[in-house]
Amino acid sequence: MLELHSIYKSFGGNQVLRDVSFALDNKTPITGLIGPNGSGKSTLFHVVMGFYSQDKGRVLFNGQHLDTLPPEKRCHSGLSCTFQDSRMLTFMTVLENLTAIPTPQHGESLVKSFFSPLLVHRQEKEIQEKARDILELLSLSSLADAPAGSLSYGQRKLLEIGRVMMTDPQLVLLDEPTAGINPTLIQSLVKILETLVQRGMRFFLVEHNMPLVSQLCDRVLVLDAGELIFDGCATAAKKDKNVIQAYLGSDGYVEA
Amino acid sequence: MEYLLHIGIVCLIYILFASSLNLELGCAGLYNFGHVGFFAIGSYTTALLTLSGYSVWFGLLAAMLVAGLSGLIFSWPVLRLTGDYFGIASLAFAEMVRLFLLNERWLTRGPMGLPGIPRVEILGYSGNTVTLLTALVITVVSLFCFKKILTSPFGRTLKLIREDEHVARAFGKDVVSFKTRTMAIGSAFGGLAGGLWAHYLGYISPNDFSLQLTVLVLLCVVLGGRGTLLGPIVGAVLVVSVGEGLRFLPLPASMTAGVAHIQSMLFGLVLILLMLRRPQGIIAESHLIQET
Numbered sequence: 001m002l003e004l005h006s007i008y009k010s011f012g013g014n015q016v017l018r019d020v021s022f023a024l025d026n027k028t029p030i031t032g033l034i035g036p037n038g039s040g041k042s043t044l045f046h047v048v049m050g051f052y053s054q055d056k057g058r059v060l061f062n063g064q065h066l067d068t069l070p071p072e073k074r075c076h077s078g079l080s081c082t083f084q085d086s087r088m089l090t091f092m093t094v095l096e097n098l099t100a101i102p103t104p105q106h107g108e109s110l111v112k113s114f115f116s117p118l119l120v121h122r123q124e125k126e127i128q129e130k131a132r133d134i135l136e137l138l139s140l141s142s143l144a145d146a147p148a149g150s151l152s153y154g155q156r157k158l159l160e161i162g163r164v165m166m167t168d169p170q171l172v173l174l175d176e177p178t179a180g181i182n183p184t185l186i187q188s189l190v191k192i193l194e195t196l197v198q199r200g201m202r203f204f205l206v207e208h209n210m211p212l213v214s215q216l217c218d219r220v221l222v223l224d225a226g227e228l229i230f231d232g233c234a235t236a237a238k239k240d241k242n243v244i245q246a247y248l249g250s251d252g253y254v255e256a
Numbered sequence: 257m258e259y260l261l262h263i264g265i266v267c268l269i270y271i272l273f274a275s276s277l278n279l280e281l282g283c284a285g286l287y288n289f290g291h292v293g294f295f296a297i298g299s300y301t302t303a304l305l306t307l308s309g310y311s312v313w314f315g316l317l318a319a320m321l322v323a324g325l326s327g328l329i330f331s332w333p334v335l336r337l338t339g340d341y342f343g344i345a346s347l348a349f350a351e352m353v354r355l356f357l358l359n360e361r362w363l364t365r366g367p368m369g370l371p372g373i374p375r376v377e378i379l380g381y382s383g384n385t386v387t388l389l390t391a392l393v394i395t396v397v398s399l400f401c402f403k404k405i406l407t408s409p410f411g412r413t414l415k416l417i418r419e420d421e422h423v424a425r426a427f428g429k430d431v432v433s434f435k436t437r438t439m440a441i442g443s444a445f446g447g448l449a450g451g452l453w454a455h456y457l458g459y460i461s462p463n464d465f466s467l468q469l470t471v472l473v474l475l476c477v478v479l480g481g482r483g484t485l486l487g488p489i490v491g492a493v494l495v496v497s498v499g500e501g502l503r504f505l506p507l508p509a510s511m512t513a514g515v516a517h518i519q520s521m522l523f524g525l526v527l528i529l530l531m532l533r534r535p536q537g538i539i540a541e542s543h544l545i546q547e548t
Binding site: 050051070072073075076080081083087090092096099100104105106107110113114120165166167181213 | 353404405408409410411412415416418419420422423424425426427428429431434437441483541
């Protein structure tokens, strides 16, 4: 599904990614990407989504080269993402945060807005229905008309997942979805992810919460100082010397 | 009575002008400090055409088209700039337009301006009442168009882009295309306001389109409330009526010439206070909630 071939990325003299290569297949529902702070995880996500262009290497999705495509075009190929810092559209309602997402919409053409109102209305109704279904799944229905700025941090994280669901992507890059949210909400999030996996969605997850990574991910990739140092199952990752050293130093211990 | 008609006409033109800027600044987050350039393009287009014998209606339509096309051409390279850089480029554009109008005498008569611009005429009548009615109809129809745009998925996507361009791009929105279309529409209606202005005053010169007018229309939008339909209407009515009201201040004879300066200082002060105390303006967007 997603293939990265020998990706290099630097900012000035700081080499953030070095020779990173791996492939994600459709058979693994959730793949984890872990690594110490500053190891290049978010940069890697930004390279895949097209917000940063790599210095060297190739990114392919379903066999299609993404290298020259801007982020807005990559989204159409079935990729989507959430952001590390929850990026809410605070001046819009919770429902609008979802209905604004699908692309293209008939109503985004001014000609159609003025001269084909029925066509626009019909599609708008479908989008609204889909958005309300998603809010139901996220247990946010009662807040549909509330301003997104009034949501708690955890609810915002859920809404971000909702935004992603509006595009029906094949692969979602989740950047620390559980950072700063309480254990109850984390379990709700886990259930939602499991539901989405059953619907055929695949996830590539950056996370620091190791127990959660062990619970969700069949496969784990570990980045350290921009290099891929481990690729295997979560249990093996916890025992791997390189991983332990990267996280906690030479005599470290990773909590299960 | 004539004075009240004058205030009414100026209010309507300012409402149209401010609403067109609101589409760019309030809805799409485009800090266009050069909107007056498109107002000037509209004014000169209709003035030159009507002085050459074309009808006022054709002139106004052409003012819209030429200003809209200028907005499109301007935004093509400039919209790749963001934030402050876009603001500076737009300011430079307005100054370029003013200098063009000032220096290309073969076309615009330069600083001498264009006198004798025909007034709006309906069934042989051409007084201030006719101008007021025409401005009213054009402004109401334009406001209807703005409402349609603001409440359409197009308007919703503009808000999305204004809120977070990064998110908009991640979800497949062609940000440059949306901004370009917004600039073209905003400029077209700005040009239409300029056209009405020219036909009302009957005389225009390049210095009418200075930075002061930009600040005034910006104040209308910011004071009234960005991103709302009602905001620029309230803002324009307040700015025009307060500006006119200052004329009646019981100032000593030696200071009457300074009314314009007092007006500028007052508006500047209002703008600073607004930014500090109520940045959302008088009419706040219904979902205006600050990040908690």
